[in-house]
Every structure is written in C-alpha cells, then in structure tokens.
Amino acid sequence: MCDQLKEKMEENRAVYDQPVIDYGNLFLFPAEILVLEQFREQWADFAVLDLGVGAGRTAWVFSQNAKRYDAIDYAPGRIEHCQNVFPAAAHRTFSVGDARDLSRYGDESFDFILFSYNGIDYIDPEGREEAFQEIKRVLKPGGWFFFSTHSLDAFPFRPPVPRRLSGILKPLGLLWRALISARLRWLNRKVNVQEARERGWACLVDYADMVTTYYIDPRVQLERLEDLGFVLEKVWDSRGQDYDFEINHDEWMLHYLVRK
Secondary structure, X not given: XXXXXXXXXXXXXXXXXOOOOOOOOOOOOHHHHHHHHHOOOOHHHOEEEEEOOOOOOOHHHHOOOOOEEEEXXXXXXXXXXXXXXXXXXXXXXXXXXXXXXXXXXXXXXXXXXXXXXXXXXXOOHHHHHHHHHHHHHHEEEEEEEEEEEXXXXXXXXXXXXXXXXXXXXXXXXXXXXXXXXXXXXXXOOOOOHHHHHHHOEEEEOXXXXXXXXXXXXXXXXXXXXXXXXOEEEEEEEOOOOEOOOOOOOOOOEEEEEEEO
C-alpha cells in the first residue's frame, strides 16, 4: 500500500511538468502579502529559498530586493519556463531540485524558506517528512519557514454553489454541487473518513483531479512542526484571517509561519 501511494504521488511530477499555460497568474494569497509586509525591513538581508516555485508566481515579488534568492522545482519544464521569463540577475537562480534532497545546500544556508501554494502536499507522506528535515537543516537558527498545506477539516468535500449559479439559477447550482460532490465521493471511495481522522492525514483526489493531494489535520501538522523544533509564529486561512486551532473550521488551506 505504501509503495502504491508513493508511486501515485510521484505521478504528480509528470502533471506539473506539462507546458505552462497560465502565464499571467500572478496573484498572491492574503497571507503571502502579510508576510512580505512583516519582513519588509529585513528582506534586503535575507537569503531566500523558494521551494516548488512552479511557473514563478512567487518569484516576481519574493525575489525582489532579497540578498540572495534560489528557487527550485522538481518539474524541469517549470524551471525552464522561469529561466526564459525572468531577467538574468546575479542574486537570483532557478534550478531543478527536489525538496526531499537539498544536499546542494550547506547547513544553515537560508534566512527564509518558502514552500507556497501547498506544494509540499504533492509528494508522498514519507517524502514530506524528508522535506521538513531538509528544510530544518538548511535554515539558519532563528530563520523563518513559511508554507501552506491542505486541511483535512475540508474532507469530505462540500463544494460551494458558484456565484454565477445563484438567484434564479440556484436550482442549477444545487444540482451542480450535488454532481461534483458525488464525483468526489466516488474518486475517494476507498478512503475511510474515520480512519483518516484518527490517523490525522489522507491522500485524496480533490478538485484538481489530475493529481493526488495530501490533506492533514491542522492540529497534527502543528504537533509535527513542534516535534521538529519549529516555533509557531502565525497561522492564517486562505482569506488571511487568523486561524484558531480550538475551533473546527471547514477551511481548505492554511498558511503556517514558523521559526527555527
């Protein structure tokens, strides 16, 4: 079972290595804007590592004014895209690499490490732990790690009715939601919800149904970060609001800012 899951998660690499289509998708999540503002005065002194950089969504902003900016992705096609799009800069590099193996970097090399848009959720559970260990190793004492991950509280999935199908079109919206819900239940029919909650995580097929995605209970994620020696600074939801671990949210994505 473990080998099958690892193989399934590794298939994500092939999906992400497909040609980049959405070149203009340059948005930032509210939590990312808040973090940039928090470190605005320090950024010029930071050596930054951007893991899973993809098509460079974060590079446009996070590479600006940093003392050093290294970005890696395990999909060669995405790195080639970044190398073609971004102007050459002495402080900025894009290269093929895997968060599970950062051996190219020495211990305590970076002040700030970013793993955005749930990138860590597309490697297998064992590899996820390897990535956290490597991140801790290359992060300087007192350095910051900022990442986002899917919350298991969102499962079973309850898709909202699209705004375009509201008002007099609400019956169509409800039908659409019922069809999507039924499809997601079928795709995840082998997942035992109770067992997933007791374990604290599950690998699921969600709305991005071309890939397998890791979802983790926020409380379990916090425990694992603390076990690694990280100190929690802040957790935000997808809207940039403070997250309360004592309340059971239906939030699908959380942003964690921790310090080594």
